[in-house]
Amino acid sequence: MPDYDPNNIFAKILRGELPSYKVYEDDKALAFLDIMPRSPGHTLVLPKAAARNILDASPDDLAHVFKVAKMVAQGAMKAFEADGITVQQFNEGAGGQVVFHLHVHIIPRKAGSPMKPPASEKEKPDVLAENAKKLAAAIAAG
Numbered sequence: 001m002p003d004y005d006p007n008n009i010f011a012k013i014l015r016g017e018l019p020s021y022k023v024y025e026d027d028k029a030l031a032f033l034d035i036m037p038r039s040p041g042h043t044l045v046l047p048k049a050a051a052r053n054i055l056d057a058s059p060d061d062l063a064h065v066f067k068v069a070k071m072v073a074q075g076a077m078k079a080f081e082a083d084g085i086t087v088q089q090f091n092e093g094a095g096g097q098v099v100f101h102l103h104v105h106i107i108p109r110k111a112g113s114p115m116k117p118p119a120s121e122k123e124k125p126d127v128l129a130e131n132a133k134k135l136a137a138a139i140a141a142g
């Protein structure tokens with residue numbers, strides 16, 4: 001497996017060099033909206049520590065990312081009146097990974113509503129801003 005590349009796009013977001021629609025942050029993890037959402041509220045949860053994916057992540061960082069993933073999922077159920085949540089996580093190119101900093105997808109689902117195909121459409125900035133605000137508030141409310 002290749003080494004971690006510190007110039008990947010999520011590393012730049014983590015360093016504050018690129019913007020994101022943040023919904024949650026603590027000392028070990030960051031969660032922000034996917035800009036090409038497969039459903040409204042589609043969120044990515046990342047460890048702050050450098051890791052390409054679950055294959056090189058520390059077990060503690062991985063456990064923390066999934067703690068945050070659960071918080072985001074619970075917030076998304078409320079914020080988007082979801083009926084369920086799809087969790088996706090890809091490892092290496094052959095596993096479907098495109099950005100090589102570990103991330104977990106939290107995708108709110110409505111009954112009977114299919115997900116959009118991956119990377120099919122960039123969402124409008126005002127919609128992303130509004131969804132981030134709603135989801136951040138729901139997560140903070142517990």
Ligand code: AMP
Nearest residue numbers: 009033034035036090096097098099119
């Ligand atoms: P994957 O590595 O297959 O899990 O896919 C990477 C995901 O990152 C895709 O769902 C993209 O829509 C998403 N993505 C790419 N660039 C950004 C960005 N700047 N901000 C938020 N999400 C992004």
